Amino acid sequence: MPRAKANIWSWLxxxxxxVGLLVLPQVLSYSQREIAVLLIINVLLVSSYRLMTLxxxxxxxxxVIMGVGAYASALxxxxxxxxxxxxxxxxxxxxxxxxxxLSFPLFRMKGFYFLIGSFAAGEVxxxxxxxxxxxxxxxxxxxxxxxxxxxxxxxxxxPEIYYYLCLFVVxxxxxxxxxxxxxxxxxxxxxxxxxxxxxxxVGVDTFRYRMLAFVLASxxxxxxxxxxxxxxxxxxxxxxxxxxxxxxxxxxIVGGTVTFYGPIIGVVVLTVMNEVILRSLGFDTxxxxxxxxxxxVSVLFLPDGLESLIPKVKGWFSGRVKKTGEVLxxxxxx
Amino acid sequence: xxxxxLQTVVNAVYAASYMSLIAVGLVLIFGVxxxxxxxxxxxxxxxxxxxxxxxxxxxxxxxxxxxxxxxxVGLLGLLMEQSFFKPLRDNxxxxxxxxxxxLLILQTSAVLGFGVRMAHIRPPTQAKFELIEGVxxxxxxxxxxxxxxxxxxxxxxxxxxxxxxxxxxxxAQDREAAALQGISLSQISRIAMFIGAGLAGVAGALTxxxxxxxxxxxxxxxxxxxxxxxVGGIGQLEGAVVAAVLYAFVHTFVTTFYDGxxxxxxxxxxxxxxxxxxxxxxFGTKERA
Numbered sequence: 001m002p003r004a005k006a007n008i009w010s011w012l013x014x015x016x017x018x019v020g021l022l023v024l025p026q027v028l029s030y031s032q033r034e035i036a037v038l039l040i041i042n043v044l045l046v047s048s049y050r051l052m053t054l055x056x057x058x059x060x061x062x063x064v065i066m067g068v069g070a071y072a073s074a075l076x077x078x079x080x081x082x083x084x085x086x087x088x089x090x091x092x093x094x095x096x097x098x099x100x101x102l103s104f105p106l107f108r109m110k111g112f113y114f115l116i117g118s119f120a121a122g123e124v125x126x127x128x129x130x131x132x133x134x135x136x137x138x139x140x141x142x143x144x145x146x147x148x149x150x151x152x153x154x155x156x157x158x159p160e161i162y163y164y165l166c167l168f169v170v171x172x173x174x175x176x177x178x179x180x181x182x183x184x185x186x187x188x189x190x191x192x193x194x195x196x197x198x199x200x201x202v203g204v205d206t207f208r209y210r211m212l213a214f215v216l217a218s219x220x221x222x223x224x225x226x227x228x229x230x231x232x233x234x235x236x237x238x239x240x241x242x243x244x245x246x247x248x249x250x251x252x253i254v255g256g257t258v259t260f261y262g263p264i265i266g267v268v269v270l271t272v273m274n275e276v277i278l279r280s281l282g283f284d285t286x287x288x289x290x291x292x293x294x295x296x297v298s299v300l301f302l303p304d305g306l307e308s309l310i311p312k313v314k315g316w317f318s319g320r321v322k323k324t325g326e327v328l329x330x331x332x333x334x
Numbered sequence: 335x336x337x338x339x340l341q342t343v344v345n346a347v348y349a350a351s352y353m354s355l356i357a358v359g360l361v362l363i364f365g366v367x368x369x370x371x372x373x374x375x376x377x378x379x380x381x382x383x384x385x386x387x388x389x390x391x392x393x394x395x396x397x398x399x400x401x402x403x404x405x406x407v408g409l410l411g412l413l414m415e416q417s418f419f420k421p422l423r424d425n426x427x428x429x430x431x432x433x434x435x436x437l438l439i440l441q442t443s444a445v446l447g448f449g450v451r452m453a454h455i456r457p458p459t460q461a462k463f464e465l466i467e468g469v470x471x472x473x474x475x476x477x478x479x480x481x482x483x484x485x486x487x488x489x490x491x492x493x494x495x496x497x498x499x500x501x502x503x504x505x506a507q508d509r510e511a512a513a514l515q516g517i518s519l520s521q522i523s524r525i526a527m528f529i530g531a532g533l534a535g536v537a538g539a540l541t542x543x544x545x546x547x548x549x550x551x552x553x554x555x556x557x558x559x560x561x562x563x564x565v566g567g568i569g570q571l572e573g574a575v576v577a578a579v580l581y582a583f584v585h586t587f588v589t590t591f592y593d594g595x596x597x598x599x600x601x602x603x604x605x606x607x608x609x610x611x612x613x614x615x616x617f618g619t620k621e622r623a
Contacts, residue, residue: 058427105610112370116564117609120602123557127602131595242557246372246434254432284444292438296418299428299435 021167025160033159037231040166040223044173047264049222051177053257055213056193057114061122061244062221062267067240068125069095069222071230074145075135076232084148088226090244095222096215098125119242128236131149137186138213143235145229162231171229173220178260180216186193254298256305262321265306270294337468341367342590343583344465348475351482355537356555357562357574358486359530360440365569367505369419369429373437374559377531381407381538382547383444386453396458400481400539403607407535408528410440415527420520437552444549457543478540485533486575502526506569511613558585561605567615577616 023034025203049062073091076082082090102121109117117319129136136142148156148165156162191199192206200206230234255266273294302308360374371377388394394402418432422479462472478611493499504512505522513519538547545551562581581601588597608615 072445105606107611109613112568113564113609116560117606118608119560120564120606124599124602124606127595127599131593131599243553250431250434254426286442288438289442289446292435292442295435295438296432299425299432300418300421303425303428 007069012326018172022164025163027083028220030159032276033163035271037159037163037166039271040163040170041227041231042248042251042267042271043264044170044224045221045256046248046267047148047174047177047260049226049248049252050219050257050260050263051180051189052217053252054181054189054193054211054224055111056196057210057214058249059214060115060242060249061120061125062118062217063240063242063245064122064125064226065095065099066228067129067235067237068218070235070240071129071142071223071225072222073226073228074142074235077146078142078144079135084146084230088223088230091226091229092219092222095225098238099215099218100211103214107207107210107214119245120199122245126237126240130290131174137236139237139255140233141239142229143234145233145235151178151213166227166231169223173223177220181260185209185212198230206233250295253303254295254305255306258304259310261310262305269306297312336344336591340466340469342586344469344471344475345590346579346583346586348471348478349586350579351479352537352541353562353582354559354575354578355533356565357532357559357578358489358571360559361563361566361571361574362502362533363567363614364488364563365528365560365571366502367415367419367423367429367523368509369422369426371414371530372430372433372556373440373552374530374534375532375554375556376437376440377407377410377552378538378555379444379547379549380410380440381455382542382545382551383448383453383538384535385539386448386455386547387540389458390441390455401540401555403535404532407538408532410535411527411531412524414531414613415524419527419604420523423519428545441549441552448454448549450549452546452548454546455543474543478544479591480619481536485536487578489529489571491555498522524566529590558601561601563615564605565608567617570617573615573617574606 018028018259028036045062045066049059052059052062069091071091072094073084073087076090077086080087080146102118106121129141130139132138148162150156154161156165181189181295188199188204188209192209196206205240251266251270252263253266254270256262270291273290274283274287278290283290298306336612344489356374356378359377360371363369363371363374381403383400384406385396388399388402389396414433414436418436419429422428422432457472457474457489459473463476464470491499493503501512501517502522502525504515504517505519509519512522558581562577563574565581566575566577581604584604585601588600
């Protein structure tokens with residue numbers, strides 16, 4: 001474990017978080033467990049999105065890429081009879097492969113044009129699912145996707161058990177994502193973001209690194225899609241439309257993308273607020289409106305995202321000198 | 335066959351008219367303020383629901399409600415400018431996110447006020463021209479076409495002949511330089527936002543009897559508008575009009591002769607092709623934003 005010198009408090013906090021995550025399904029109601037599973041899947045989705053944004057390009061096709069993973073994994077297991085755990089990995093690899101192909105037209109663009117270009121590419125893929133009834137099921141999508149196989153007497157049909165499976169897969173993925181960012185490759189991504197011309201001048205092939213970031217991010221997005229497909233059991237093109245993408249964008253921006261944990265805070269806080277607090281207060285149809293209001297307020301008054309609050313909060317709690325950002329990260333990797 | 339082709343041409347002209355009203359508004363807002371208004375489709379929706387509220391439910395004459403739609407949606411645009419676009423002037427991504435928030439607010443307001451179901455509006459007139467045997471143009475569609483031509487001509491004159499128009503074009507070219515010439519960016523942004531939103535409102539109000547408004551109708555409109563402004567070149571008003579006509583013809587013809595989904599794919603591939611070959615759009619001159 002890197003940075004073992006991190007003080008005992010952060011280890012304690014990490015331990016509490018781990019125990020909390022393991023105990024969580026036991027204290028939740030059935031429907032809340034379902035939300036918890038989806039939340040964990042979304043944590044992976046938004047973290048993989050952050051890897052993409054490291055090179056400075058904001059994509060609007062990430063949810064469609066997640067859908068590629070979901071569709072591919074579902075088709076591999078349903079039509080070809082490949083065991084679900086393997087088909088999940090194959091689905092993730094397919095998402096990475098599609099991203100590799102899309103890199104060639106898309107990385108001719110930058111900034112705003114990339115944003116719109118990725119959106120167009122995603123919509124084309126989505127409409128292809130919608131148009132071809134075989135093998136994609138047309139507008140109604142795929143149904144009766146096989147679930148994760150039982151191991152002994154453990155049935156993954158239960159949200160509680162599937163929660164632990166997702167927790168494990170996502171924890172491993174987050175660890176890998178974290179290590180990638182801290183590796184030489186990740187540092188190169190940062191270099192391309194801030195100074196792409198300078199990076200090129202010292203011999204970095206920016207196209208290949210952009211493509212690598214896109215492919216890696218897409219692999220993990222595809223994995224989250226596969227986890228989703230085999231849990232819900234049915235997917236359709238509408239599930240992966242631009243509105244879902246907007247939510248990923250919102251999570252990332254409200255959370256902040258400077259730190260590894262920023263987008264995770266964003267998705268957790270907004271989901272808990274939206275699904276648990278507002279629902280229990282009895283707002284139902286008005287929820288999107290309140291969500292929209294909070295969005296505007298947070299962009300206006302918290303432009304650096306929720307992550308910018310963390311050093312302050314830590315300052316209140318410990319009363320000692322802050323080590324901004326660094327300390328909280330290792331606990332995400334049990 | 336000739337009738338079918340001619341009828342499709344008529345349909346395409348109608349589609350081009352209302353799409354260019356929407357796209358020109360979006361381009362105007364982007365050109366002057368440098369921000370993508372994601373809520374533009376919902377402004378169109380708000381225009382349509384103005385007609386539902388005033389014409390269908392209260393019984394105000396149709397053309398009065400169209401003017402009311404222009405003013406109401408224009409004021410919504412002013413509200414957006416004052417509440418978040420102005421404070422987020424230096425943060426285009428923040429402006430985009432805030433406009434998504436506003437989109438959700440408008441959508442939910444429509445759901446709460448009018449319900450999720452389609453609102454059917456009795457058209458003010460059922461009359462129609464029969465151009466030749468089998469080729470029909472309803473008066474309602476003709477209104478849209480005339481309104482688009484008149485409003486876009488007025489906008490063109492405004493931008494070319496008036497002082498405010500000159501100032502607005504100066505802002506679109508170079509904001510700092512315009513500010514140095516003593517042009518008030520806030521004032522010009524307010525005018526651009528009012529006009530841009532108002533055009534979307536008029537398009538929504540005029541097409542409301544033809545499309546049966548739903549609170550979620552803005553979604554497909556914003557996708558189409560994005561395609562049009564990319565093909566035309568971001569920030570190019572004339573480009574947006576030409577691209578709207580081009581897109582409307584391609585889309586309507588493919589829909590008529592093949593399938594709606596294929597038409598959507600064709601439109602998107604057209605846009606991707608433009609992005610790959612000439613990222614600044616067919617009429618774009620220089621890199622922006």
